[in-house]
Amino acid sequence: MRIWGKFFGFAIGFMFGRIIGGLIGLWLGHLYDKKSAQLSGIIGKGANRQALFFNTTFAVMGHVAKASGQVTENDIRIATMLMDQMQLEGEARKEAQKAFNEGKASDFDVKACLKTFRIISMGRRELLQMFLEIQIQTALSDAELDPKEHAILLTIAQELGYSRSQLDELLKRWQAEFNFHRGGGGNQTSISDAYDLLGLSESSSDQEVKRSYRKLMNEHHPDKLVAKGLPEEMMELAKRKAQDIQAAYDRVKTDRGMR
Known part of the structure; x- marks a missing residue:
């Protein structure tokens, strides 16, 4: 239990305002202890x-x-x-x-x-x-x-x-990523696998392609994931995922002639 804020708050308050000052200091000290405990909990969880x-x-x-x-x-x-x-x-x-x-x-x-x-x-x-x-x-x-x-x-x-549909979408994207790797990950890879990896179809607009790419890169950015709790040992996994997303996007861009 954190009591030092209450103790010093009361002592300082009492010096300047006797009982009333001490009570005010006690209350302020309580607020300090509470905030300090919350901060410590957050750091501990991190x-x-x-x-x-x-x-x-x-x-x-x-x-x-x-x-x-x-x-x-x-x-x-x-x-x-x-x-x-x-x-x-x-x-x-x-x-x-x-x-x-x-x-x-x-x-x-x-x-x-x-x-x-x-x-x-x-x-x-x-x-x-x-x-x-x-x-x-x-x-x-x-x-x-x-x-x-x-x-x-x-x-x-x-x-x-x-949800089940979200899981199925992730399963589809992973299978496309597996095929993408098997195809070498470059321009010889199936364009349909590149679209599936991005969660898109060939009928998607250029704007949708760019939006999906940015969203996926944001979700799999290694530094961002580590900051949110991904163990640093697993950063390499996030890097590879980001590289696959980038390669699929480049494949789609080439196929469409996008800049």
């Missing part, structure tokens, strides 16, 4: 948010991987690849592996885990979407989506405030 994002990501990944009945070699490869991309070593890698294994457990309470994550994340949309996209990547690591995997992804999406 420090914990990155650790929670880190652990929740790998725990839920383990849960998603187990959804189809068993964790496959491909599931483990995706988790390992993610750890490699984040350059996790030593204790940090052990923590990620521990969280992944906890998520695989039959008694893992994914809803409780996600509720805590959403609260600590303070509803930051870009952060929640980045988290959901990582889980989508896990589920689609074998290029197929098992009905049980889709059901769990829907649970995750809804717990984070996303």
Whole structure:
């Protein structure tokens, strides 16, 4: 409990105004203590948010991987690849592996885990979407989506405030991103995949193309995501996502002859 503001407020107030001054000082000190506690809580949450994002990501990944009945070699490869991309070593890698294994457990309470994550994340949309996209990547690591995997992804999406249609749109965009990578990501890549990655169609106007590009780049800007709670180890993932968006936009611009 914070009492120093009250103590000094009362003491100073009493010196200048006796009892009345002391009471006024006590009240002002109370306001100071309250504000100080709020600020401390915000800072504490900010420090914990990155650790929670880190652990929740790998725990839920383990849960998603187990959804189809068993964790496959491909599931483990995706988790390992993610750890490699984040350059996790030593204790940090052990923590990620521990969280992944906890998520695989039959008694893992994914809803409780996600509720805590959403609260600590303070509803930051870009952060929640980045988290959901990582889980989508896990589920689609074998290029197929098992009905049980889709059901769990829907649970995750809804717990984070996303509808079924929003989840399906993200699934479509991720599949397009997978195809985009497989095609090399350049001008030889299917133009339809480039449009899908941007969440657009070939009938979209140039203005809609620009608007969607700016929105997606804003949502996936690495520095912005880290400031909102994305662990710095995961910045590389955000950078790659932003690069894919940029490449898809360049592909569409070239096809349309846009400046």
